[in-house]
Amino acid sequence: MRLRGNKRRTTDDRAEVRGTSGLAVELRGVRRQYGRGSDAVHALAGVDLALPRGTFTAVMGPSGSGKSTFLQCAAGLDRPSAGSVRLGGTEITGMRENQLTELRRSRLGFVFQAFNLLPSLTVEQNVLLPMRLAGQRRDRRRAAEVLAQVGLADKAGRRPGELSGGQQQRVAIARALVADPDVIFADEPTGALDTNTATEVLGLLRHAVDVLDATVVMVTHDPAAAAWADRVLFLADGVFVGGLDGGSAERIAARMAALSSRTGVMAGAAA
Numbered sequence: 001m002r003l004r005g006n007k008r009r010t011t012d013d014r015a016e017v018r019g020t021s022g023l024a025v026e027l028r029g030v031r032r033q034y035g036r037g038s039d040a041v042h043a044l045a046g047v048d049l050a051l052p053r054g055t056f057t058a059v060m061g062p063s064g065s066g067k068s069t070f071l072q073c074a075a076g077l078d079r080p081s082a083g084s085v086r087l088g089g090t091e092i093t094g095m096r097e098n099q100l101t102e103l104r105r106s107r108l109g110f111v112f113q114a115f116n117l118l119p120s121l122t123v124e125q126n127v128l129l130p131m132r133l134a135g136q137r138r139d140r141r142r143a144a145e146v147l148a149q150v151g152l153a154d155k156a157g158r159r160p161g162e163l164s165g166g167q168q169q170r171v172a173i174a175r176a177l178v179a180d181p182d183v184i185f186a187d188e189p190t191g192a193l194d195t196n197t198a199t200e201v202l203g204l205l206r207h208a209v210d211v212l213d214a215t216v217v218m219v220t221h222d223p224a225a226a227a228w229a230d231r232v233l234f235l236a237d238g239v240f241v242g243g244l245d246g247g248s249a250e251r252i253a254a255r256m257a258a259l260s261s262r263t264g265v266m267a268g269a270a271a
């Protein structure tokens, strides 16, 4: 993904280094249960998923279907009750907390609804923060490169508070790209943005996949946002119940409406 002339690592190189089969994310039989006995909530009830590198996947589902839990488990922020998660070919299940933290900093990128930038740091310092926390050399050329890729080459010295919401999310995308991660996890990345700005941010994520060879997994409730993905996966009651490849916002919205009414009926029947 990192465009650095002949230093650019290819997918094949990475597969060789990490002994992988080209899958960025792999979940097998993942379950996440909250509570026990008759009060137990099965937030994830057996999730299997294999996402190749260089793909853009959206995850949708009605409220309470397990989207947040999925993202947390897939990104090593929460531990499944059962099953296995592999990121970039590395099994993370059973990793110690410090290993997980190091993996998140060096091999994953995150884009959140609320941008999550540190207000006291400059744009450049925010972009370099994951590398700094991972104890890596401060690579200002790399920061300039990713800031240019998101169209903010001239904002390196600014503070987040001096930027618009869309620009702040671009900084967050640059920060997610900086370490050349195996996967970028995006949690409602356009939830706080107006339609035009949202379109720019989604275009950037699309560009990251198409041109920079990134892999993006995005949770969203917005069919227009999901339509930017190669594939939309639908969650209901903690399991994936279907997918849509290259669907328009209208088709995605129709599938969501059907799913919500179905789970609504089921919830009603169970109540």
Ligand code: ADP
Residues within 6 Å of the ligand: 034, 035, 041, 042, 043, 061, 062, 063, 064, 065, 066, 067, 068, 069, 070
């Ligand atoms: P979504 O993101 O799709 O709205 P969540 O992953 O947040 O869904 O939640 C899935 C289910 O797990 C819901 O029934 C929710 O109430 C439950 N849940 C999530 N987090 C917890 C928790 N910390 N304790 C108990 N139940 C939880």
